[in-house]
Amino acid sequence: MKFLKRLNKPKTTQSILPFRLNVLLVIVFVLFALLIGQLAYLQLLNGSKFQAEVERSDKTVIAGNVPRGLIYDSKGRLIVNNEPSSAITYTRSASVKTSDMYQIANRLQKFIHVDDSNLTSRDKADYYLAKESNYKKVTKVINKNMTEEQLQAEPDRDEYRRAITYVKKQKPDLSPAQLQAAAIFAKMSAAYQYSTVYIKNYQATPQEVAQVSEHQTELPGIQVGIDSQRSYPMGDSMTSIIGKVSTEKQGLPDNRINELLAEGYSRNDRVGTSYLEQEYEPILKGSKSQTQISVGTNNRLTDSIQKYKGEKGDNLNLTIDAEYQKKVDQAVHNTFDSARANGVTQYSDGAYAVAVNPKTGAILAMSGVHYNPKTGNMTDDSLGVINRTFVMGSAVKGATVLGGLMSGAISPENSVLPDSPIYLPSTPVKKSVYPIGTFGALSAQKALEFSSNIYMMRLAMRMGNAKYVPNSYIHIDDDIFQKLRGYYNQFGLGIKTGIDLPGESSGIEGPTMNSDGIVKVGSALDESYGNYDAYTLIQMAQYVSTIANGGYRMRPYLVQSIQKTQDDGSLGAVVNQTQPQVLNRVGFNNSQLNVVKDGFYNVVHGNGGWTTAKQLANVKPAIAGKTGTAQSFYYDPDNPYNTNPAQTITLSMVAYAPYNDPQIAVAVVMPNLSSEKGEYNLNLVKSMITSYFDSDTKDSQ
Structure with missing residues (x-):
């Protein structure tokens, strides 16, 4: 009877624990095995591939401007020169945001003065919306009467377009400092990745240059550089023959933009727009420098190598004294x-x-x-x-x-x-x-x-x-x-x-x-x-x-010869001499x-x-x-x-x-x-x- 009673006693929980522990250990072991297998897959089989991916960088070649060729008269007098001047430039990185440029523009306007008389209502609206709080406030107003489905279906660009229209109608009142910042912001926005634009490319005062240089760490992308403008040492009596060169703001002329883009120009490049400057543009422009930059996965510049230093434009020697x-x-x-x-x-x-x-x-x-x-x-x-x-x-x-x-x-x-x-x-x-x-x-x-x-x-x-x-x-x-x-x-x-x-x-x-x-x-x-x-x-x-x-009907001509410029700025070899041309007898x-x-x-x-x-x-x-x-x-x-x-x-x-x-x-x-x-x-x-x-x-x- 005692024996039967002992057999009928319920089992204790202690007998179940070892079994559960064993199951848990097996699961852990399997997971560790899978982890080790995955690590082996990553490290041993594909380690070099993923390492290369981590270290991968995009290589881009950017072009830099070179001095334009000069123009001399028949006696070797300089009649068209490049007059250098200090300039404030901005180079746009890949990772920069609109809000970042907004902050930079607001800081930079404290140190330089730019012309804001040509600001358009669109320029002012872009600047106003570049401040995140302003953008959120405007979109909240314009989205108020739209359904959730309409908001989901609307692309971001449509939302921004509606925001621009709203701000232009409201005409926000910008202070003089904000107008200056808006003018700077407009120029910065015109730059594309890794390109450089002039914020102020002539008449930058020594005080402005010093101020920008002193605060450069607060102004990412802002640099002090050199620019040049056409000048006329012998006076302007021949400027209507010589013609004009576009400014960076004017860029390529509308009637030739497709042709020039196909030839490798950028939209904001300066180009001869009339008469000799236009006729001899391929000679005067020179060839741009080429620098290869490497950008890592974090969009940071990792390397910069000059592949070609560029060549100054050739000079024109005219037939006119x-x-x-x-x-x-x-x-x-x-x-x-x-x-x-x-x-x-x-x-x-x-x-x-x-x-x-x-x-x-x-x-x-x-x-x-x-x-x-x-x-x-x-x-x-x-x-x-x-x-x-x-x-x-x-x-x-x-x-x-x-x-x-x-x-x-x-x-x-x-x-x-x-x-x-x-x-x-x-x-x-x-x-x-x-x-x-x-x-x-x-x-x-x-x-x-x-x-x-x-x-x-x-x-x-x-x-x-x-x-x-x-x-x-x-x-x-x-x-x-x-x-x-x-x-x-x-x-x-x-x-x-x-x-x-x-x-x-x-x-x-x-x-x-x-x-x-x-x-x-x-x-x-x-x-x-x-x-x-x-x-x-x-x-x-x-x-x-x-x-x-x-x-003999002779072709009239103004350019007697084309001449190189040496590295020290002196005149080099004559590369082309105009030969008199008989059109008909x-x-x-x-x-x-x-x-x-x-x-x-x-x-x-x-x-x-x-x-x-x-x-x-x-x-x-x-x-x-x-x-x-x-x-x-x-x-x-x-x-x-x-x-x-x-x-x-x-x-x-x-x-x-x-x-x-x-x-x-x-x-x-x-x-x-x-x-x-x-x-x-x-x-x-x-x-x-x-x-x-x-x-x-x-x-x-």
């Missing part, structure tokens, strides 16, 4: 001032002049002034020589005569034509400036000397096989305009000259047919003596140079050319009563050339529908010297004068040629 250019500038101003003092410029819009080497096409001087007859303001406009067009008048008659000679309408041995006026129905008599009957007939040489309009019209009628009966319609070949313009084009009149400057005009051609499809005979006759189509002054210079050099022979050369010589040295430029006969060396007077009209730009424009006179002249071995060819024009009295064209030509042959100027050419 800066001192001669100044003399021509002064002559143009003085001549126009004289006309203004005489009261004949109430409709005129300026005066222009150009001088070239007729044998090579090298530009010796380009000058112009643009005048506003309403305000009296006068501005430099040298580029008017290539981009403004004028009806030049009789100065083009040399091309008409040579066209007639080449066409066979006249010959050197027989060039005499009647000098009786031409009468057309319902049209004023077409005649020369001298009285009817002054000459019965003229040779080509005399027609040039006396500037006979009648001769040129009768020559055109011969070239067009015209059948003329006074007071009746003239039947002339339909292609008369093509014939005349074809010869003019051979001299460069009416087509681009190829000068190494952008923006050249090709001229303006008048219509050839009337509304009934019939050739405009009267206009064709006007064309023959230079009173119809409009040309640029550079075309006139190319035309007279072609006559002066014996028939005009198809006249020497006997035909001599007809016009004799006529041009007689324009200055003839003794007739109607010789047009004998006031220049005493100029040394001897000049040959052709004057021009065109009837023109002044149309008020503020009244484009004016049907009664003022009748005006345009004075011009082309010339070269010495007449027997030309070294300089010039062309001048003064449009829309109210009177031709004053010999302004002759005075300007005289001044240009005598100035050139002064010893100090001539020796440089």
